[in-house]
Amino acid sequence: MKKYRLIALWVFLVMGLQQVEGQKTALFYDTERHYKKGLEYFEKSLFGAAVHEFRMAQNMEFPIHRESNILLEAKAQLMEAACLIRLGLPEGEQKMTSFLRENPNNPVAIEAILEIGNYHYNRNQHREAIRFYEMVDLGDLPESLR
Numbered sequence: 001m002k003k004y005r006l007i008a009l010w011v012f013l014v015m016g017l018q019q020v021e022g023q024k025t026a027l028f029y030d031t032e033r034h035y036k037k038g039l040e041y042f043e044k045s046l047f048g049a050a051v052h053e054f055r056m057a058q059n060m061e062f063p064i065h066r067e068s069n070i071l072l073e074a075k076a077q078l079m080e081a082a083c084l085i086r087l088g089l090p091e092g093e094q095k096m097t098s099f100l101r102e103n104p105n106n107p108v109a110i111e112a113i114l115e116i117g118n119y120h121y122n123r124n125q126h127r128e129a130i131r132f133y134e135m136v137d138l139g140d141l142p143e144s145l146r
Helices: 002-043 047-058 067-086 090-102 109-122 126-133
Strands: none
Touching: 002 047, 002 067, 047 067, 067 090, 067 109, 090 109, 109 126
8 A cells, every 4th residue: 555655656746747847848938939029020120019028028937937048038138128229218228228237247238239239320329339339348249240
């Protein structure tokens, strides 16, 4: 009888772990789906819709998937800020500056700074562009961007 209880307990634990792993995968793909949809909208200059998708990608508050999505969430935060800047909302630069101040060594920070600098440059807002370009250390740039 004791043997059957141990087997039942083992089966229960294995099934429970598989269910948690399945949830992790589903949640990761849901977050990734929102992020990719946001990028699609961004490329089509649909910045309001892109902001919504990037916010959805950041609002996945399930602890079982937090570690695997840290980089994706950072990208979503920065792309949200880029969209807000392109919409002409001061909240965008505030979000960007806040993120860069709190996460100066984040791998996506350089990409975001260049994106915003390029945006200002293309709008002939050269002083603003220079302000963002000066945030980038040339040694941190990939060879293709130097």
